[in-house]
């Protein structure tokens with residue numbers, strides 16, 4: 001089963017809301033994605049909690 005979910009986050013650089021596609025079948029994910037607005041690379045951290053909800057954090061690579 002493929003559980004793709006669109007989640008909105010705010011870019012750590014420019015603060016604009018962007019949409020990332022999360023694979024809900026994986027418990028934990030971490031990857032780098034370029035901001036759709038300012039094109040800077042941010043680290044996306046995804047944690048799926050026990051109740052199945054996604055928590056997403058975006059961090060700048062320089063943190």
Ligand SMILES: [Zn+2]
Nearest residue numbers: 011014035038
């Ligand atoms: Zn940005």
